[in-house]
Amino acid sequence: xxxxxxxxxxxxxxxxxxxxxxxxxxxxxxxxxxxxxxxxxxxxxxxxxxxxxxxxxxxxxxxxxxxxxxxxxxxxxxxxxxxxxxxxxxxxxxxxxxxxxxxxxxxxxxxxxxxxxxxxxxxxxxxxxxxxxxxxxxxxxxxxxxxxxxxxxxxxxxxxxxxxxxxxxxxxxxxxxxxxxxxxxx
Numbered sequence: 757x758x759x760x761x762x763x764x765x766x767x768x769x770x771x772x773x774x775x776x777x778x779x780x781x782x783x784x785x786x787x788x789x790x791x792x793x794x795x796x797x798x799x800x801x802x803x804x805x806x807x808x809x810x811x812x813x814x815x816x817x818x819x820x821x822x823x824x825x826x827x828x829x830x831x832x833x834x835x836x837x838x839x840x841x842x843x844x845x846x847x848x849x850x851x852x853x854x855x856x857x858x859x860x861x862x863x864x865x866x867x868x869x870x871x872x873x874x875x876x877x878x879x880x881x882x883x884x885x886x887x888x889x890x891x892x893x894x895x896x897x898x899x900x901x902x903x904x905x906x907x908x909x910x911x912x913x914x915x916x917x918x919x920x921x922x923x924x925x926x927x928x929x930x931x932x933x934x935x936x937x938x939x940x941x942x
Contacts, residue, residue, distance in 0.1 A: 759798040763805040770809050782806075783814055790821050800834030804841040815845050819859055823866045826880055827873060830890035843896045850903055860900060861908045867897055868911055881912070882919045891928035895935035902939050 766786075769779035786793060786806050793799030807815055822829055822839050829835040846863070849856045871883040881897060884890030898916065901909050916923065916936065923929030 759802050762802050766802065766805045767808070770806075774809075775811075783810070787814065787817055790818065791825075794821065794825075794835045794838045795828070795832050797834050800837050803838050807841055807845050810845075812849075815842065815849075816859065818842055819846065819863055823863055826866050826869070827871070830867075830880060830884035830887055830893060833889045836889050836893045839893045840896050843893075843900060847900055847903060857903065857905065860903055861905050864897055864900065864904060864908055864912065867894075868915055878919060879915045881915055882923070885919075885923055885929045885932040886926050888928060891931055894932045898932055898936040899939040901936065 762782075766782060769776065769782060773779055783806060786803060789799075790803065793803050803818065807818060818838065819842050822835075822842050825835070829839050843860075843863070846856055846860045850860070867881045867884065868879050871878055871880045874883050881894055884894035884897075887894075898912060901912050904912065916933070919929075920933070923933050
């Protein structure tokens with residue numbers, strides 16, 4: 757109940773009073789509690805509501821948190837939904853200026869890092885693709901491949917190609933590959 761009110765308040769403040777003191781204070785409180793909020797269902801919804809039509813610095817701060825906590829994001833459902841929202845908001849802003857492409861590239865490259873928790877040597881992208889929760893974020897990452905710089909796009913394709921056999925036979929991995937195929941065909 758409480759977070760629903762806050763979600764509505766965030767929406768009203770960002771729509772009718774953008775940049776107001778109340779909007780800025782509320783955003784700052786949400787951002788300072790991001791580690792706690794992003795890992796709970798109600799908190800995740802609040803963070804997602806805040807990012808809709810938010811100031812660029814807000815989106816950058818949440819993207820930075822995703823990048824720094826990527827290991828947990830791919831296995832924690834509420835945080836994964838925050839990650840989906842971040843990718844969606846960045847993609848929505850790509851036409852505004854080139855810095856959004858750079859942020860999308862940086863965030864994507866973060867998921868190409870080795871998964872330190874995996875018994876096999878694989879990237880976080882592959883770990884996410886094979887995970888019941890993380891595959892949704894992995895699908896979003898690979899679907900964004902058409903917006904990436906060539907170097908990052910090639911790196912994503914190499915990572916996927918190196919494990920394509922495992923991805924094909926896994927139901928979550930297959931969903932990720934389907935997302936790639938759909939984005940390339942469009």
